[in-house]
Structures are given as C-alpha cells and as structure tokens.
Amino acid sequence: MRIRFKIEGLNCASCAEKIERAVQDMDGVESASLNMSTGMMWISTDMEPEHLRGLVQDIADRIEPGTRFLLNEGVTEGEGSRWNLLRTIGCATVFLITLALDLSGAVGHDQSAIVFVLVFVLSGADTIVSALRGILRKDVFNESFLMTVATVGAILIGQYTEAAAVMVFFSIGELLEDYAVGNSRRKITGLLNMAPKVAHLETLMGIRDVDPGSVSIDDVISVRPGEYIPLDGIIVMGSTELDTSALTGESIPTTADVGNNVLSGSLNISGTVSIRVTNTFHDSTMTRIMDMMENAGEKKAKSERFITRFARYYTPTVCVLALLVAIVPAMLGEDPMVWIYRALTFLVLSCPCALVISIPLTIMSGIGCASSNGILIKGGNYLEMLSRIDTMAFDKTGTLTEGRFSVVDVVSDEKSLIENVSFALESNSNHPLAKAICMEFGGSDLIVKDVKEIPGKGMSGMIGSSEAYAGNSRLMSDLGFEVDDPEGCSSIHVAYDGRYLGHIDLEDTPKGNARSTLSELKELGVKRTVMLTGDKDSIAEDISSRLGIDEYRSSMLPQDKMDFVEELMAGSNGHTVFVGDGINDGPTLRRADIGISMGRIGSDTALEASDIIIAGDDLSKIPLVMRISRRTMSIVRQNIILSLGIKMAVLILTLLGMSEMWYAVIADVGACILAIMNSLRALRM
Numbered sequence: 304m305r306i307r308f309k310i311e312g313l314n315c316a317s318c319a320e321k322i323e324r325a326v327q328d329m330d331g332v333e334s335a336s337l338n339m340s341t342g343m344m345w346i347s348t349d350m351e352p353e354h355l356r357g358l359v360q361d362i363a364d365r366i367e368p369g370t371r372f373l374l375n376e377g378v379t380e381g382e383g384s385r386w387n388l389l390r391t392i393g394c395a396t397v398f399l400i401t402l403a404l405d406l407s408g409a410v411g412h413d414q415s416a417i418v419f420v421l422v423f424v425l426s427g428a429d430t431i432v433s434a435l436r437g438i439l440r441k442d443v444f445n446e447s448f449l450m451t452v453a454t455v456g457a458i459l460i461g462q463y464t465e466a467a468a469v470m471v472f473f474s475i476g477e478l479l480e481d482y483a484v485g486n487s488r489r490k491i492t493g494l495l496n497m498a499p500k501v502a503h504l505e506t507l508m509g510i511r512d513v514d515p516g517s518v519s520i521d522d523v524i525s526v527r528p529g530e531y532i533p534l535d536g537i538i539v540m541g542s543t544e545l546d547t548s549a550l551t552g553e554s555i556p557t558t559a560d561v562g563n564n565v566l567s568g569s570l571n572i573s574g575t576v577s578i579r580v581t582n583t584f585h586d587s588t589m590t591r592i593m594d595m596m597e598n599a600g601e602k603k604a605k606s607e608r609f610i611t612r613f614a615r616y617y618t619p620t621v622c623v624l625a626l627l628v629a630i631v632p633a634m635l636g637e638d639p640m641v642w643i644y645r646a647l648t649f650l651v652l653s654c655p656c657a658l659v660i661s662i663p664l665t666i667m668s669g670i671g672c673a674s675s676n677g678i679l680i681k682g683g684n685y686l687e688m689l690s691r692i693d694t695m696a697f698d699k700t701g702t703l704t705e706g707r708f709s710v711v712d713v714v715s716d717e718k719s720l721i722e723n724v725s726f727a728l729e730s731n732s733n734h735p736l737a738k739a740i741c742m743e744f745g746g747s748d749l750i751v752k753d754v755k756e757i758p759g760k761g762m763s764g765m766i767g768s769s770e771a772y773a774g775n776s777r778l779m780s781d782l783g784f785e786v787d788d789p790e791g792c793s794s795i796h797v798a799y800d801g802r803y804l805g806h807i808d809l810e811d812t813p814k815g816n817a818r819s820t821l822s823e824l825k826e827l828g829v830k831r832t833v834m835l836t837g838d839k840d841s842i843a844e845d846i847s848s849r850l851g852i853d854e855y856r857s858s859m860l861p862q863d864k865m866d867f868v869e870e871l872m873a874g875s876n877g878h879t880v881f882v883g884d885g886i887n888d889g890p891t892l893r894r895a896d897i898g899i900s901m902g903r904i905g906s907d908t909a910l911e912a913s914d915i916i917i918a919g920d921d922l923s924k925i926p927l928v929m930r931i932s933r934r935t936m937s938i939v940r941q942n943i944i945l946s947l948g949i950k951m952a953v954l955i956l957t958l959l960g961m962s963e964m965w966y967a968v969i970a971d972v973g974a975c976i977l978a979i980m981n982s983l984r985a986l987r988m
Contacts, residue, residue, distance in 0.1 A: 305345055306348065308346070308359065320337075332348045450651065460640050460643060472965055501513070503527070518584065536564075537565070543559055550566060550677060648962060651968055669683075678924055693875045696835055698891075700884070704811045709809060713808075720799065721797045724773065751771065779796045779798060816921070837857075840857040889912040
C-alpha cells in the first residue's frame with residue numbers, strides 16, 4: 304500500500320534528499336518519494352502506517368532535527384519556529400548594538416569580543432549541534448558543518464566580529480529561506496486545496512453534515528450556492544450554474560440541470576442542487592487530480608536529477624579548493640592568516656542550496672500554473688520534455704474534429720429495417736458514430752443478443768436466429784460483401800440475415816480552433832504534424848488539407864496507430880507527442896514519449912493512460928502548455944546562472960582579497976532567496 308505523510312519543518316533540500324534515500328534503503332520499503340515543493344512524502348510498503356511513521360521520524364531526527372512527519376493534514380507552525388525567530392531577532396539586536404559601541408569606542412575590544420562570542424554561540428547553537436550530528440553519522444559535507452568550520456576558524460584567527468556577523472546573518476537567512484520555501488509551498492498546494500471538508504447528506508431526518516469520505520454511492524447530497532461540489536454525481540433536483548475553472552481553467556460558467564453529470568471541484572454559483580453520488584470521495588475527480596498533482600514530484604525532470612547529482616560533488620570540490628587556498632599561498636610565503644580567512648570564506652559559499660531548493664520549486668510552480676489553466680501534468684519530466692517537441696501525432700475524431708457526427712443519408716432499399724438493425728447493434732457501443740446513429744433513429748423494437756465488438760471494424764450480434772453486423776467496409780469485406788464508401792463522409796454498413804442492407808452516411812466537422820492551433824504549433828517549432836485515423840482515405844485527406852496538417856494515415860486500427868507512433872519516435876530528433884481523446888487511444892497514449900488526452904477530465908482512461916490531460920476539450924491549450932514548459936525551463940536556467948554566477952563572482956573577489964566573510968553569507972542567502980522568488984514566476988503565465 305502507499306502511505307502519504309505530511310511534513311513539517313523541512314526546508315533543507317539537501318536534508319530532504321538524504322531522508323528520501325535513507326527511507327528508500329529501509330527493509331520493507333518498495334519505494335519512497337519526498338516532494339519538498341508540496342511538503343509530502345509517499346511510501347510504498349506493507350508496514351503499518353503508525354509504525355512506519357516512527358521509523359521515518361527516527362531517520363528525520365538524525366538528519367534534520369525539528370522535522371515532523373504526520374499522517375494527518377493538521378500541520379501547524381510549532382513553538383520551535385517562534386523561538387528561532389525571537390532568538391534570531393535578539394541576537395541580531397545585541398550584535399548591532401555591540402558593534403556600534405565597539406566602533407564608537409564606548410566599550411573595549413576585549414569586552415565586545417566576549418559579547419560577539421556569546422552572540423555566535425547563541426545564534427549558532429542549532430547549526431553547531433547539527434554539524435556535530437553530521438560528523439557522528441559520517442555526513443560531513445553539509446551546510447551546518449561548513450558554516451561551523453568557517454565561523455570557528457574565524458574565531459581562532461581572532462575575527463570575532465566576522466564570526467558573530469556570519470552566524471547572525473546565516474540565522475536570518477535560514478529564517479528568510481524557511482519563509483520563502485513555506486510561501487512557495489502554500490502557493491503551489493493552494494491550487495490543490497479546493498476539496499470541501501464537509502458534505503451535506505440528505506437523509507429521512509433532514510440534512511446532516513458529514514465527512515465526504517463517509518458518503519456512499521447513490522447517497523444524495525445537497526450543494527448550496529458558493530460551495531464546491533465534494534463528490535462526482537448526477538443532479539436529481541434543482542438547476543444552477545457551475546464554475547469549473549478549478550478543473551478546466553475556463554472562467555465562463557456552465558449551466559447544469561437535472562440529469563447532468565457534475566464533477567467534484569466545480570463551484571456551485573447560483574442555485575441549491577441535490578446530487579446523487581456516483582463516485583466515492585477517494586474515486587472522485589478532484590481527489591484523484593489532487594493525488595496526481597502531489598505525486599507529480601515522483602517523476603523528476605532531468606534538470607532536477609542533475610542538480611541532485613551536482614550537489615553531491617560540488618560541496619566536496621569547493622572544500623578541497625578551500626583547503627588548497629589555505630595551504631598553497633602559505634607554502635609560497637604569503638601571510639597564512641590572510642589565506643586561511645579567504646579559505647574560510649570559500650566554505651561559506653560552498654552550499655548549493657539555491658539550486659537544490661529553487662529547481663524543484665520552479666518545476667512544481669510550472670505544473671501548478673498548468674493546473675490553474677485546466678492542464679494536468681503528471682510529472683516534472685513531462686513538463687521538461689514538452690520544451691523539446693519535434694513531432695506531434697493527432698487522433699482525428701474527437702481530437703481535431705468535434706466528434707459529434709450527424710446522419711446525412713441512409714442508402715438502402717429497406718430503410719426501416721436498416722435503421723432498426725443498426726440501432727439495435729450500435730446501442731451497445733460508445734463509438735461516436737454509434738452514438739450519432741442512436742440519436743438519429745431513437746429506438747428499435749428488435750432484441751439483439753450475443754453482442755460483440757470487432758476492434759477497428761464494428762459490431763456483431765444475433766437478432767432472433769439471424770446474424771447482424773454493423774461496421775465499416777473492411778467488416779463487410781470479411782463477410783464477403785464488396786462495398787464502396789462514398790466520398791467525403793463516414794459510413795456504417797449493415798448486413799443482416801446473410802444480406803447486405805446498405806449504408807448510413809455521417810459527417811463530422813473540424814473544431815473551430817484546430818487550424819489556428821496547428822499553425823501556432825508550427826510557430827513554436829513543431830516540425831512534423833501527423834493525423835492518424837481509422838476513417839477512409841478520402842475523409843482523412845479532406846480533413847488534413849483543411850487543417851494544414853503535414854501528413855495523414857487512414858484506415859488505422861488502434862494497434863496500427865501505436866506501431867506508427869513508434870516509427871515516429873524512432874525517426875525523431877526530439878520528443879514525440881500523441882494527442883488522443885483518452886477513450887480508445889490508451890495504448891498509443893502510453894507508448895508515446897508524451898501522451899496528451901483531450902477533454903476527458905473525468906475519464907478513467909485519460910487519468911491512467913495520459914501523461915498530460917487537457918480539460919475542456921480546448922486544442923489551444925496544447926500550445927499554451929508548451930509555452931508554460933518553455934518559460935518554466937527558462938526560469939530553471941536563469942536560476943542556475945544566477946546562483947552559480949553570484950557564487951563565482953564572490954569567490955573571485957575573495958581570492959583577490961576584495962570580499963569579507965559576511966559578504967559571502969549575504970551572497971549565499973541572497974542567491975537562494977532570489978532564486979526562490981524567481982521560481983514563483985513560473986506560477987503565472
């Protein structure tokens with residue numbers, strides 16, 4: 304089973320990675336994923352949740368004391384956070400007053416040195432203890448150890464003011480980083496916190512407020528104006544307007560009446576409605592979307608994985624350089640105290656927190672931005688891959704076209720019989736053509752048995768003692784009837800009792816924004832667009848020419864589509880995307896580098912098979928999510944340049960003797976805060 308923990312007090316990205324690795328190495332743990340951006344950890348195991356929590360808490364206590372793992376959602380700021388704030392403010396105040404008195408000559412240097420040492424010990428107590436713990440568990444190269452060595456070294460060479468200043472600035476920086484990370488986390492998870500905590504259950508004794516998790520299928524709940532719908536269902540009484548922007552990103556309200564399906568996460572605007580529940584809370588759309596978003600951190604982007612590996616080698620490398628800076632110039636006759644001081648400044652700059660924190664935050668912010676626009680992305684890897692798209696393949700029906708067919712002609716000498724037979728068979732299918740036929744003919748007095756779907760061809764069944772078939776020309780050919788399809792439309796051919804009855808012609812139309820979307824994709828650098836359809840060649844050619852698609856493939860079975868997408872992937876220099884409707888394109892959606900499902904936000908197939916789900920059936924969101932991806936990855940690159948650039952600049956100034964230790968602290972903390980704030984730009988497009 305998979306167990307979710309809410310994490311409190313963990314704002315150190317390096318510590319988070321160590322906790323994740325330690326939990327993954329535990330006996331009985333299949334997998335573990337810690338997402339610092341959302342403050343969640345998912346663990347797959349057979350252990351009891353409370354027992355597991357104790358084991359994980361022990362690991363956290365060794366690596367990052369003060370971190371708490373909770374099974375419930377009730378996480379609040381602890382007393383430790385307030386104590387740290389008061390202590391830091393107090394130490395900073397005493398330091399500034401003492402510094403002013405020392406500079407003015409009001410107190411002697413010996414007296415001020417004693418105060419500076421006391422300020423250093425008090426403000427840096429947690430850092431020093433954490434460094435000692437790291438040494439005991441053989442985790443030497445952590446931020447606490449580096450800061451402790453640098454400041455203790457400063458005291459040993461008589462730089463009391465510097466040591467106190469560095470530790471005070473470092474403490475202030477830690478608080479600011481904690482606030483920035485916490486603020487980022489609240490903004491990201493705020494996009495996910497629309498699930499109501501209460502459902503108004505209608506009972507014989509009246510309306511009773513209950514936990515949504517306790518509501519069963521077929522129970523009836525009441526939803527008042529201004530409330531979010533807690534569970535998926537069907538309206539059985541009342542009518543209203545719904546704001547579905549939380550799901551689709553569209554701000555225009557939609558009208559919902561008796562008999563309409565409604566999804567959890569929709570906001571009821573105008574009227575009170577009674578809803579018969581069709582999915583439990585854990586299976587409802589909003590819950591599944593929230594779980595999917597929280598799990599998005601499991602599939603990390605290449606840039607995230609690179610930064611994690613980079614951090615493991617960067618800190619030891621800088622430490623070795625610091626040692627060389629301290630030793631080599633002294634061996635060449637330079638003043639050893641000067642170069643030891645510069646080496647200690649090197650250590651202050653050696654922590655890569657700005658990168659390790661900001662890169663995952665940027666990726667999650669990009670995913671959050673997409674979510675607020677009705678685009679659900681299952682992982683940072685897919686967001687990053689979207690920025691390097693080379694080829695896009697599209698299903699036709701329901702993706703590029705409206706998918707709402709209408710009957711334009713019935714060609715048969717026995718119209719009544721062909722209508723009855725076709726309805727009897729097609730009423731058992733969910734295919735768009737079948738739905739159009741059922742809507743057109745309304746009903747049938749024939750009873751069909753042993754109904755079977757013939758993949759990619761049609762339907763068969765027994766009406767009385769006679770075999771009946773409805774499908775395409777390939778099905779008719781299998782039956783021995785050589786028939787021709789009319790040009791420019793789709794046809795369902797019908798055979799009954801060994802006779803060919805005729806065909807029913809239907810038409811579909813391209814979506815209004817399909818051509819402009821494809822043109823925009825070209826502008827964004829998509830080199831090759833292909834349409835894949837099971838329809839005949841004349842229809843495929845007509846639709847592709849009207850939309851400006853580069854290529855098309857017709858008369859394709861589901862397996863043919865998957866095989867062709869594999870060919871596209873093999874011949875592509877970038878990544879290949881397949882866009883489908885999320886119903887019959889599941890295998891191809893899974894096989895493509897990125898599978899995008901259109902307009903099926905409540906569909907099991909879409910949620911399970913697709914890597915990206917676009918709600919609202921709006922093709923224009925495909926170029927939008929590509930722009931979000933590119934902007935997000937641009938911010939990632941900016942943060943890398945910003946963080947490393949600032950550190951390298953101060954390192955060079957340090958070697959030239961133009962920087963002091965507290966400059967390094969400001970540069971280190973400042974780079975981290977700037978990178979975090981820059982990451983939040985990815986939340987807005």
